[in-house]
Amino acid sequence: MLKSVSDIIIPDSKLAVGAAELLREHGDTLLWNHSHRVFLFGALQGKNARVKFDAELLYISALFHDLGLTKKYSSPDKRFEVDGANAARSYLQQHGVPDESIRLVWDAIALHTTIGVAPYKEPEVALIYSGVGYDVMGENFESISEETREQVVAAYPRDNFKNKILPAFLEGFKHKPETTFGNIKSDVCELLLPGFKRTSFCDCVLHSPWKD
Structure with a gap:
């Protein structure tokens, strides 16, 4: 475990280390490196914007944010x-x-793919969203210097991340593609899942049981 990357201290409390051990046990190298980059890129953006945030809660949120893709934590019917x-x-x-801290972490993870909502929530929620957006899609790419980006990637390599992450997403919810309705992950199903047909909100309205 690294203690810091680019002046961002990686939390090493008992709570943080325990969460990291769960990711180590049930995730893989792809999720390990991605989750740490999400924390670092989120924290760096928060630091640059002079936003106050709880680093431990941000770190734990990052570690758990994709654990729902793993066999251990994947349900048959939830996103x-x-x-x-x-x-x-x-x-x-x-x-x-405390309950309030738990709520922040829950929201940060549950909303990390919800465009147009998470950025307006509490700092921990917004920074997980921006950390994910930075690592996955390069959002606000120039907000972090090339030197800093290279330090983060040297510590937690991307290793062809662009081409590995989409199949990894699909593997996590191909048994329940209907849960991607109304979410950007339906794009993954449409691209990679043979025979997948998006649920249409318009069809839901027009074919509802209402007579009018």
Whole structure:
């Protein structure tokens, strides 16, 4: 475990280390490196914007944000984001974390793919969203210097991340593609899942049981 990257200290409390051990056990190298980059890129953007945030909660949110894709935490019928959020909530409850902190972590994980909402929430929620957006899609790419980006990637390599992450997403919810309705992850199903047909909100309205 690294202690810091680019002047961002990686939390090493008992709570943080325990969460990291769960990711190590149930995730893989792709999720390990991605989750740490999400924390670092989120924290760096928060630092640059002079936003106050709880680094421990941000770190734990990052570690759990994609754990809903793993066999251990994946439910048969919930969005993977909710599975990860529920796993984090259970973990934090077991360690006596205050309800308000648990709510922040739950929201950060559950909303990390929700465009247009998460950026307006509390700092921990907004920074997980921006950390994910930075690592996955390069959003606000120039907000972090090339030198800093290289330090983060040297510590937690991308290793062909662009081409690996989409199949990894699909693997996590191909057994329940209907849970991607109304979410950007339906794009993944449309691209990679043979025979997938998006649910249309308009069809839901026009074919509802109402007579009018």
